[in-house]
Amino acid sequence: MPDPISPPLQLDRISCRFGRHEVLKDISVEVPAGQITCLLGESGCGKSTLLRLISGVERPTSGAIFMAGRQITGEGVFVEPEQRRIGFMFQDYALFPHLSVADNLTFGLRDLPGDLRRARVTDIAERIGIAHLLDRFPYALSGGEQQRVALARALAPQPAILLMDEPFSNLDQGLRERVRRETVDTLRKLGTTAILVTHDPQEALAVGDQIVLMKQGRIEQIGSSFDIYDRPNSAYCAEFMGPCNRLTGIWAGGEIETPIGRFAGNLDLPDGALALACIRPQAITIGQNGEGIVARILGKTFLGESEQIDVSVHPLAEPLRMHSHERIPMKIGEQVHLQLNGAQVHVFAEPVSRN
Structure with a gap:
């Protein structure tokens, strides 16, 4: 049973090596409930690899991962991805082109009875503001509409944690800011615990309740937006943030x-x-x-x-x-x-x- 006192996600000294290349080194992070944690850093620093470890797509070389106090990865322990109650929103949205919006939202709900499945789709579509798009197909949607559909599909199974890998990078500047604001407002209204990967310090400052700044597979600093910007603990952090x-x-x-x-x-x-x-x-x-x-x-x-x-x-x-x-x-x-x-x-x- 989940422990209501424990954080939704805890990474304990996670390291990951591919061959001779050590991608992550001794990563320890607690993700607060109902907040957005931003994994921030340059390309190749290990952000996306860390998401894959959390989702269960990859396994760490050492260390442990806990969800609500329950160990899901570690020495002799591995919970399969589909049993982790983790939603994933991809950078390219990964919508099924041959399925309508409604069917895309239904895809992750196949284990629910029909009535509950339809009610869940209707509810999340109304919350995200895409109810008028349910009969359309992905090719007929704008970039912003596709992004909102991808968010709704990730949230429809009611995951304990939502992972987002550079979710706004494919949008033009003006649209990116608007869709980002709408997405953050939705996540806060729903009380969703989310982890967002970004290489953009301004995006992390605007979105993150907690920022985890990474450098070459290690954590450089963890803190709020104000902590990271106003009280950097290294020259690298100070210069990366502005x-x-x-x-x-x-x-x-x-x-x-x-x-x-x-x-x-x-x-x-x-x-x-x-x-x-x-x-x-x-x-x-x-x-x-x-x-x-x-x-x-x-x-x-x-x-x-x-x-x-x-x-x-x-x-x-x-x-x-x-x-x-x-x-x-x-x-x-x-x-x-x-x-x-x-x-x-x-x-x-x-x-x-x-x-």
Whole structure:
């Protein structure tokens, strides 16, 4: 019997190796009930492999997986995929082209009596807003409609957990944002526990109640959107979640000393050690009345909601990049003064490579 106190899904030191290639290394995660957990990372970091292990399509080399306290994978234990009550929404939707929408929704309900099966299809179609599409075939649906049908089909069997592998990547930008918002609203209304794979940090920040940032088969950081963005635990995390200006400096007296100022950090470093400051572009603003660091504008790019400005600051070899939501009247080549918001400066123990 499921344990109501245990999390819906728990991964305990999961590792997976294909031949000599270790794809996942010591992954431990708890997935909260009724929330959306985003697996985030670059292509090849192991996100999709982790989904396949959870669904039962692949088996881990070591470690254990538990659903509501019941072990489903591990030493001498393996519950077949069809017995796990896990729904899967594929990147390409994988709708059956020769079946109507209604029949696509019915496909996973074949073990239910006819009346209950029809009632389940009607109910989920109304909840997802596709009741008017039940008689159509996939070829007659738009991309957004196909996505909603795929979501309804995955939810129709009432899975304990829904797995979603890059579910919005095939949609155009404007449609992607709208369908994503509708999908998230539906999952929250239904109280669905979901795991969503994405390589897009902005999507993870917008969708995830919990974000699991992965790097080369390992977990780099786990936390809420605000934790991951505002309190990154590594330079890799800070830069993955959004652009940063990187400045190497000397650690002294609880601060990193850089050519453009000193910034506090919570590091266990001896004075004189190298440290790294990652400065968000929005941390830099144009100072008024000649106050701040002397700089010169090198370039300006209008982005609609904001303006991206590159500035040179002596003695830095690389320009600094800033984002402003206000129009900056200064022209390229003009001298300006910069001020920094220290809250958007993240300090780490040592410089790391960009690779």
